[in-house]
Amino acid sequence: MGRQPCCDRVGLKRGPWTIEEDHKLVHFILNNGIQCWRTVPKLADLQRCGKSCRLRWINYLRPDLKRGALSEAEEDQIIELHARLGNRWSKIASYFPGRTDNEIKNHWNTRIKKRLQLMGIDPLTHQPIDKEKYQHEPDDKTELSITETYDKRNETENFIENANDISLPNNMLSENINEELWNNSFKTMSTCYSPSISLEAEESINFSTTSNVAAAPAEEEDSVQQWMDSIFSCAINQLEEDLFLLRKYN
DNA sequence: AAGAGTCGCAACCGCGGGTGT
């Protein structure tokens, strides 16, 4: 039995959001937080379904959203991630704090696809269009092999040596995650997946033994915070991928 | 100036996964 569409109820509004609706939603969430999206419209006095509220908040109203066009460096990173992950937009978006999966998906469909095609690259396979039919593709193109993953890790181990005492915050520990795995993942991702980190920023950071909060000059605080957000987000992603591979090959 | 065509993005839809009963 299929599920009923969530917006079937008579009287629910659809289409573009008004400023007044935005204000109601923002005001409600900032004051009450989000427990259950289903109850949000009722409590916030909105004639919308919970799903619509969630989408509006995540894609447009969240205060931590980064506005403005994606840079060429970000585009390049998206291409690289897409080659590895495929159309897993939420996964790709998690590497870009402040960007949404919808934004990245739209950007891919409207710009990057065309850019790749102009370069003679198939956006689906990431292979040159002329050559692709002659090349054998592995069944699962979206995952690095376990060998590749550990090669990548080894390549970058030396680079991160100075960042010692990186530890997993207590609230991140679970029965499935051990600290060694966390540390390996953190070390790997911090060099593989954050190409925007400047050498100066890296050198200025001393990792706390308990919280991963960096001690940095005040004028660098914002950029360092952004970097830490990015690092933390990437660490989680790398950890998930490592766990996935361990489960797959164990 | 105006109509046609194209583009970009916000929003919707349907599905699958997770969870509780």
Added chain:
DNA sequence: TACACCCGCGGTTGCGACTCT
């Protein structure tokens, strides 16, 4: 085990803005 419910994801659509003729 089956079912109901909610959330989040990826694909798709609709429409306003913009460009071209």
